[in-house]
Amino acid sequence: MRQQSIFAALALTTALIAPAAGAKELHVFGPSTWDTFAAGSPEEIVKKVTDDLDAKFMAKFPEVTKVWHDARGTVSDGLSRLRNAQLAGDPIDVIVCAANPVNTSFARLGLITPADSLVEQMKGRFTPGSVENFTVGGKIWGVPLSAVNVTTFFYNKTLFKEAGLEPPKTYAEFLKAVPKFKEMDVIPVVHQGKNAWMWPLYYMSSLAETTGNKQLEFVEDVLKGNAKFTDAPSLKALQLTRKWVDDGLVDPQSNELDEDAMKSVFYSARAASYFGASWDLPAVKANAPFEWGVFKFPQYEGEPGHPVAFGGAESGLCISSTSKEPELAAEYIRFAAEDAQTAALLAPVAPVATSHVGVAGSTDPASKDLQTYLPAEKFLDWVWPRELTETIQRSVQSMMGSSITPEQAAAQMQAKLDSMVSSGYKFGN
Numbered sequence: 001m002r003q004q005s006i007f008a009a010l011a012l013t014t015a016l017i018a019p020a021a022g023a024k025e026l027h028v029f030g031p032s033t034w035d036t037f038a039a040g041s042p043e044e045i046v047k048k049v050t051d052d053l054d055a056k057f058m059a060k061f062p063e064v065t066k067v068w069h070d071a072r073g074t075v076s077d078g079l080s081r082l083r084n085a086q087l088a089g090d091p092i093d094v095i096v097c098a099a100n101p102v103n104t105s106f107a108r109l110g111l112i113t114p115a116d117s118l119v120e121q122m123k124g125r126f127t128p129g130s131v132e133n134f135t136v137g138g139k140i141w142g143v144p145l146s147a148v149n150v151t152t153f154f155y156n157k158t159l160f161k162e163a164g165l166e167p168p169k170t171y172a173e174f175l176k177a178v179p180k181f182k183e184m185d186v187i188p189v190v191h192q193g194k195n196a197w198m199w200p201l202y203y204m205s206s207l208a209e210t211t212g213n214k215q216l217e218f219v220e221d222v223l224k225g226n227a228k229f230t231d232a233p234s235l236k237a238l239q240l241t242r243k244w245v246d247d248g249l250v251d252p253q254s255n256e257l258d259e260d261a262m263k264s265v266f267y268s269a270r271a272a273s274y275f276g277a278s279w280d281l282p283a284v285k286a287n288a289p290f291e292w293g294v295f296k297f298p299q300y301e302g303e304p305g306h307p308v309a310f311g312g313a314e315s316g317l318c319i320s321s322t323s324k325e326p327e328l329a330a331e332y333i334r335f336a337a338e339d340a341q342t343a344a345l346l347a348p349v350a351p352v353a354t355s356h357v358g359v360a361g362s363t364d365p366a367s368k369d370l371q372t373y374l375p376a377e378k379f380l381d382w383v384w385p386r387e388l389t390e391t392i393q394r395s396v397q398s399m400m401g402s403s404i405t406p407e408q409a410a411a412q413m414q415a416k417l418d419s420m421v422s423s424g425y426k427f428g429n
Helices: 002-017 043-060 078-087 099-106 116-120 157-162 171-176 178-183 200-210 215-224 232-246 259-267 278-287 326-336 339-349 365-371 386-400 406-422
Strands: 024-030 064-071 094-098 147-156 273-277 292-295 311-313 315-320
Touching (some): 024 326, 043 064, 043 326, 043 339, 078 099, 094 326, 099 315, 099 386, 147 278, 200 215, 200 232, 200 273, 215 232, 232 386, 259 273, 259 278, 315 326, 326 339
Parallel strands (some): 024 094
Antiparallel strands (some): 147 273, 147 311
């Protein structure tokens, strides 16, 4: 009798803790700590907007009893963390996916499933360029849900006025201020050169102009073997990039500075400007003790293309290729990407602009200026294979540090690609 009572008690306990028939759970995976809603906000803010979204979703879909979130690790370890979790059989339905790895890794490695039909259902919702940032090989792999960032120069208005310079629209205009800045003992442009990944922004911006704004097509031709990094448009872009140092605009000691050191030089008015992106806005607003502004990458004389900004939507939601609940994952993404939910999720980061037509960006003067840059172009390091990107970063960094010439940088970049091709690399795979 006592044994029967124990079994009865266990059965009752199991019934109390077991999920109801038809109940489902959803698992949202962030490859790194940055792959969350309201990324970069304090933890309590991230938790609040996430909990609010999940509560609304579960109210609409009562069969869902729990939404799990797992975002850990560094950005550099994000790919391996996702692959390891999928190989281990961990439940993953939705992935908070940055556009960079979607383009360079996630789609190519089959870690996510195409989202063409899902995006088609939301036709007209997204701002120009947002869906394109998640398009690889003619397929859409993620649903944009993102603040929009753009590359830009930040400048000290006081120093520019003292130098008799308006925000330059051309390289030649900018160059005229070098002697005056030298008299003032001010660096015209400082850069976070220790961060090798930032140097190719100069090369990308120059390549847009030397290719007549066909930089993406040119890069794809190079990767397909139909063009080379040593060809005239690429070599000229590298030469123009190097001129920033040779002409005295960019501080030749920049390779000794990380991001914090660069910004310290700028905030202390020892440098008049730096080339970064709108993700720096919060820091500049909080720390610059002077009147500041932004201006677009300048126009080179005689080049067929016009200046562009790179960036756009940088985060979205993807469906894991290992999801056991792909239809439910799609419902969660569809719900989160509605204008009302997107507005709430992005509000804490005060975006310059957003991936959604119906979700407005900030209205401060700098944001309004940056909005005129849109639509932004896709970062080219989202197109280059990861291994090649590392070589391009190091080559441009060495070139800007005067260790190698533009011709040597181009040769190094092409040699790396040739080596990858001989080892089996093929564009699109």
